[in-house]
Amino acid sequence: MAGRGGEAVSDRREFITASVASAVTVLLTTSCGGSAGGLGGVTGPVSFSVQVSSYPALANVGGIARVDMGGTPVAAVRTGADTFAAFSLICPHRGCTVGINGSAFRCPCHGAMFASTGTWIGGQRTTNLGSFTTSYDATTGVLTILN
Ligand code: FES
Known part of the structure; x- marks a missing residue:
């Protein structure tokens, strides 16, 4: 086109290429099922850490708190004095x-219910929640969640 140099075309091509790459990444992220690494399609950071004392709900065994990972909803469950589980929401x-629904989980869209173990227990039939590996440093009170 007249008035548009090769550099502008190159910039547009780079922009389009980057946009397509981003779209593919998003598509891959959202199309991976819960079995891919057990993370419900989460492709965020390799790990993240939370200070347990920042979540009063995690003070007692059985407590559940939402501890999102970036923009990804994640729940932590205190399963023992020094043990935790974490699930993709x-x-x-x-x-x-x-x-989070008391001591369990419930999906507001179609009513699937999950125990605090992430196991599907009723409502809309589906699979269990994706789970994350966790490690807890009792000395520092830091819970690390790995995907
Ligand atoms: S999306 Fe959660 S029950 Fe349908």
Whole structure:
């Protein structure tokens, strides 16, 4: 086109290429099922850490708190004095954000329910919540969640 130099075309091509690459990344992120690494499609950071004392709900065994990883909804469950579990709150049914419901989880979209272990227990039939590996440093009170 007249008035548009090769550099502008090159910039547009780079922009389009980058945009397509981003779209593919998003598509891959959202299309991976709950079985891919057990993370419900989470492709965020390799790990993140939270200070447990910042989440009063985690003070007692059985407590559940939302400890999101970037923009990804994640829940931590205190399973013992020095042990924790962590789950993706991306519903394995159709991807809604699962909520904490007392000592368990419930998806607001179609009603799937999950125990504090992440196991599907009723409502809309689906698979269990994706789980993360956790490690806890009792000395520092830091919970590390790995994907
Ligand atoms: S998206 Fe969660 S039950 Fe359908």
